């Protein structure tokens with residue numbers, strides 16, 4: 001795929017931002033400023049950035065819980081993502097979702113979801129909504145290699161096929177679901193071939209090859225948008241780090257295997273492409289410095305942002321206008337709906 | 349000859365003969381190990397139970413000892429492998445299915461509630477389902493709305509299931525062994541926060557904690573705190589503190605078994621103290637504490653000096669921010685406030 005050097009440079013900047021952001025997130029996690037689970041995608045940046053790049057502004061995105069990279073690639077400001085990890089009001093989910101539940105509706109990002117394969121039927125439904133609203137757009141639904149063994153995968157692919165829904169299922173095959181390799185979990189290890197059961201187009205691509213990812217994503221998303229053709233895209237990649245920050249990632253794979261992948265870092269590959277195009281080392285190093293500054297600023301903004309007030313515990317739980325419905329729940333124990341809803345939780 | 353002084357002896361508490369101090373996690377592991385040695389039909393399956401040693405390390409070492417036929421790593425397919433447990437159990441196998449956390453059991457809800465629970469009655473007692481499902485509930489580490497739930501009340505509301513919820517290492521061992529030996533489907537609800545708690549555990553391989561018996565975890569005369577799982581640990585802390593700071597004598601009843609529910613032990617305690625506070629980790633509305641309150645008002649109507657109080661998680665999907673999570677959990681402060689309110693005492 002030919003691509004303008006300026007575009008490639010922009011994608012490289014996104015990949016750097018994700019790597020630097022997640023490296024910092026791990027540091028902040030270890031300093032106890034970030035809690036919960038924290039799943040890093042280091043090593044998967046080409047797959048993340050290449051596929052997200054193929055989205056139109058009006059397309060929709062849904063992901064699992066390993067979602068920092070997708071949020072950043074979709075343009076959610078680093079400040080808003082970091083503040084979410086810090087649990088602060090300026091986070092993209094107002095400090096209520098944390099690392100696994102990022103979202104930005106203004107950018108068509110309908111959420112990071114924490115139950116394996118739970119996002120697949122939802123993506124299918126978003127695609128149904130697009131069709132019903134006559135919007136010629138597509139949904140990109142990220143999932144892991146582990147998610148293809150859930151019933152929801154089969155049900156979603158079948159629905160998307162029989163109803164001709166514009167959704168592309170993006171399988172991030174990073175070779176493991178927690179400590180279980182694809183070989184141990186899946187009867188068919190070429191995961192894209194499972195799409196044949198539903199007669200859906202499918203492709204498998206080297207997920208560490210940014211341009212190949214962008215090309216395949218663009219083709220399948222165009223088919224979804226223009227012909228309402230659902231599809232499966234399997235990106236073969238690798239996570240450099242453990243399943244989450246709490247997992248050293250060594251119980252089920254060797255140091256050698258990890259190092260081998262680190263040596264083929266997708267970020268180096270794009271850097272080499274840019275160097276070929278004549279971008280100087282100085283300029284490339286400068287891009288790294290800019291990413292570091294952006295992440296440092298995101299940390300500073302997150303530190304400055306306040307935590308949500310306890311009085312807002314129930315904010316968002318029910319739609320505005322619901323408070324009256326709870327009026328009949330008399331006050332008193334337990335610490336219940338009525339008290340929370342009336343505490344101004346619904347912003348009424 | 350060395351003249352250096354012997355290092356000072358650390359005052360390690362010495363276990364009584366026949367007992368060993370261990371964590372809740374180790375007690376569960378010991379229960380499985382003993383039952384696997386005792387009965388060839390017992391096997392373990394679940395996500396990451398083998399090579400990874402268990403997401404919370406409860407099954408650590410079992411794969412090495414028993415091999416991959418009896419310690420089976422599964423794909424992420426809860427509905428599939430819980431159902432496979434049901435089927436194998438119908439043939440007389442004794443599967444122990446680990447679900448990584450109770451949140452993921454919802455994916456298999458249909459196999460548990462609409463299949464396993466029905467088998468005994470629906471087929472007129474012709475076939476049984478001696479299945480064990482083990483899974484932790486609990487919140488408190490900012491795991492957020494989809495990973496911080498305690499659904500044991502839902503399952504305890506299902507006729508055909510038995511539901512156990514140990515609060516101590518000894519009961520973790522005793523109840524899990526009772527579950528494995530039981531001929532019905534049993535859900536054993538563990539808890540993330542107590543996996544690391546230590547306690548004395550009987551080493552007798554035939555020690556079990558009978559299903560259907562609550563325990564008086566602490567004796568008292570002024571008020572009864574009724575809890576299960578981690579809420580029992582919280583209740584005991586509150587009871588100790590109230591004794592010191594307010595001179596209140598609180599009795600703590602640890603339910604241990606939710607279905608069957610030992611109403612007799614609860615009622616005997618409330619008859620003595622005349623006041624009850626029911627505490628649970630999950631949402632109280634339609635919860636375990638709702639069931640308790642209904643039973644107590646029926647059995648102890650004439651004994652009660654105050655309305656039955658309830659404490660549980662705030663009725664919201666648990667938010668991420670630490671400040672909000674803290675405010676929503678049934679923490680010791682909120683339990684203490686409820687106890688004082690029941691006694692008509694100022695905080």
Ligand SMILES: Cc1ncc(C[n+]2csc(CCOP(=O)(O)OP(=O)(O)O)c2C)c(N)n1
Pocket residue numbers: 066114115116117143144145146147172174176177178243395424426448452455
């Ligand atoms: C239904 C369900 N079961 C189990 C889990 C626990 N869990 C979280 S992530 C994960 C592994 C998923 O692996 P994969 O789909 O390959 O995604 P990756 O983590 O590699 O991005 C598991 C088992 C869960 N969140 N949901």
Ligand SMILES: [Mg+2]
Pocket residue numbers: 144145146172173174175176177178
């Ligand atoms: Mg994976």
